[in-house]
Amino acid sequence: MSAWESAEERARALIGRWERRSLGVVRAEDAAEFARAAGESDPRLVDPGRADFMVHPMYVVSLLRAAPGAAPAEFRPDGMYRDEVPGTDGLDVRLMAGGQHVRWLGEVRVGDRIDVRRAVTAVERKSTGFLLLTVEKAYGTEEGTLVEVTERFIVR
């Protein structure tokens, strides 16, 4: 079985299995740094000292890990996290982002402790020679979900 076929088999076995990870507590300085790195100039997004400071809505959904980051063993040789794309851990496959659909149900605020839950919901074998994995994610606090994301990964 090729690495590509192994990834498909593993991903199919993961369909509907939800897992949870903590993204830690949202800090104003980190959210502001994110906004600056994204090229924002709106003072409400880049100046954490303002009374009307807002966490950039894309911040938590762009964050792959919480502080203090990951241990060396958690990375693939390509630098991606071993568990970032479900089913691909340890396999010699190429990974690309396919796109996202982000839906905001509420506002992420400074001090929120954010968890993300995720599950594979679809695995498609494309005739052009790659797998398309669909992963549903829900970001939120103990009080409920704040952001939902449908993310697609290309596995070649």
Place this chain on the structure above:
Amino acid sequence: MTDQVQFVQPVELTPDAVTLLRFGAVTRNAHRIHYDTEFARSEGLAGPVVMAQLHGCLFHRAAAEFVGPGGRVREVSWQNRAPAYAGDRLVVTGEVRSVDPARGEITLDLVERCGPEGVVCCRGHAVVIPPQDGDVVPL
């Protein structure tokens, strides 16, 4: 109602290698396709590529600027169509697809073009909710 098309004002960014390093650091994204030229080429790319989430930020900004202060971006969606490389000028444009007065929502079609030839690198949409007394004029 009018059939006049409402356009989204262009939003642009030219992320260079430094931008990508900063964005990757703050999001803890260490994927080598974003900073390692030799590795990116081994993956069939012309060089380090822009992160998907950075495309998403530009789509969000285009939607947020369209709806203006007091408005809200409810959804943003994008599909990657072609890689955008470090140093490429990215421009997101768009237009109003539909207005739903009952839900108070406006749906925008958005497209991002990159590089000197304006290759389409992402397509998507956004759903925004204008402020009740805002300056967005429904179609």
